[in-house]
Amino acid sequence: MNDFIKLEGIQHQFEKEQVLKSVDLAIPQGQLFGLLGPSGSGKTTMVKIMIGLLNPTKGTVSIDNTEMPSLKQLQQIGYMAQNDALYSELTGRQNLEFFASIYGIPKKERTARVNEAAKIVNLNDHLNKTLEHYSGGMKRRMSLAVALLHRPSLLILDEPTVGIDPVLRASIWKDLKKIQAAGTTIIITTHVMDEAEKCDELALLRDGYMIAKGSPAELKEKSNTETIEGAFLYFGKSQQVEVG
Numbered sequence: 001m002n003d004f005i006k007l008e009g010i011q012h013q014f015e016k017e018q019v020l021k022s023v024d025l026a027i028p029q030g031q032l033f034g035l036l037g038p039s040g041s042g043k044t045t046m047v048k049i050m051i052g053l054l055n056p057t058k059g060t061v062s063i064d065n066t067e068m069p070s071l072k073q074l075q076q077i078g079y080m081a082q083n084d085a086l087y088s089e090l091t092g093r094q095n096l097e098f099f100a101s102i103y104g105i106p107k108k109e110r111t112a113r114v115n116e117a118a119k120i121v122n123l124n125d126h127l128n129k130t131l132e133h134y135s136g137g138m139k140r141r142m143s144l145a146v147a148l149l150h151r152p153s154l155l156i157l158d159e160p161t162v163g164i165d166p167v168l169r170a171s172i173w174k175d176l177k178k179i180q181a182a183g184t185t186i187i188i189t190t191h192v193m194d195e196a197e198k199c200d201e202l203a204l205l206r207d208g209y210m211i212a213k214g215s216p217a218e219l220k221e222k223s224n225t226e227t228i229e230g231a232f233l234y235f236g237k238s239q240q241v242e243v244g
C-alpha cells in the first residue's frame with residue numbers, strides 16, 4: 001500500500017512547552033490508523049498539524065505526495081474535532097445543509113449528499129429534530145456525518161467516542177469500518193485501549209515522541225504482553241521502536 005500521509009521531523013512548541021519533540025510517521029492509504037497516548041501527549045496537536053490548522057515549529061507533512069498546507073489536499077480531508085461544532089437550534093437536516101453549503105457542494109446535489117451522510121451514521125430517521133433533542137451520541141454521529149459530506153478520502157477524528165456509552169461506541173465503530181471499506185483512510189486519536197485494538201496500526205505517543213508503531217498484535221508480541229496497555233507501559237520504558 002502507498003503511504004498516503006507522511007510526517008517528517010515534526011516538532012512543535014507552544015510558548016515554552018515543547019509538545020512534539022521529533023515525530024516521523026507514514027500512514028498507508030486505506031488504513032484505519034490510531035494515535036494512542038495519554039491526555040496531553042500531543043495527539044490533538046499532531047492532527048491539527050496534519051490538516052494544516054497548525055504550522056509545526058519544524059518538519060513537514062505531505063498528503064498524497066503534496067506538501068501541506070495545500071488547498072487541494074484540504075478538500076479531500078474530513079475532520080471531526082473533539083467538541084461538536086453544531087447548531088442546537090437547527091434540525092439535523094438544516095445542520096447538514098448548512099455545512100454542505102460551506103463545503104461548496106452544489107445546491108442540486110445537497111439533498112442527496114445530506115441523505116447519504118446521514119444514512120452512514122444511521123441518523124436518517126432523526127433529521128427533522130432540532131439538535132437540542134439529540135443525545136450526546138447522536139450529536140457525535142451528526143459531527144461524523146458533517147465530516148463525511150464532501151466524501152473525503154482522508155477522515156481524521158479526534159476522540160470521536162469520548163463520553164459515549166459502549167453501545168453507541170460500538171455503533172460508531174461499525175460506521176467507521178463501513179467508511180473504511182469504501183476506501184477512506186481514517187486516522188483516529190484515542191486513549192481508550194479497546195478502541196486501539198480495533199485499529200489496523202497504532203502509533204504510541206508519549207512525552208513528545210512516538211515510542212512505538214505497529215499493529216496491535218505486533219505491539220503486544222514485541223512487548224511480550226497481552227494488552228495494548230501493557231505494550232504502552234513496556235515501550236514507555238524502552239527506546240523508540242518501530243515494530244511494523
Ligand SMILES: Nc1ncnc2c1ncn2[C@@H]1O[C@H](COP(=O)(O)OP(=O)(O)OP(=O)(O)O)[C@@H](O)[C@H]1O
Pocket residue numbers: 014015017019037038039040041042043044045046191
Ligand atoms: N494553543 C495552545 N497553547 C498552549 N499550549 C497548548 C495549546 N494547545 C495545546 N497545548 C498544550 O500542548 C500539550 C498537548 O496538548 P494536546 O491537546 O495536543 O494533547 P492530547 O494528547 O490531544 O490530549 P487529550 O487526550 O487530553 O485531548 C498540552 O500540555 C496542552 O496544554
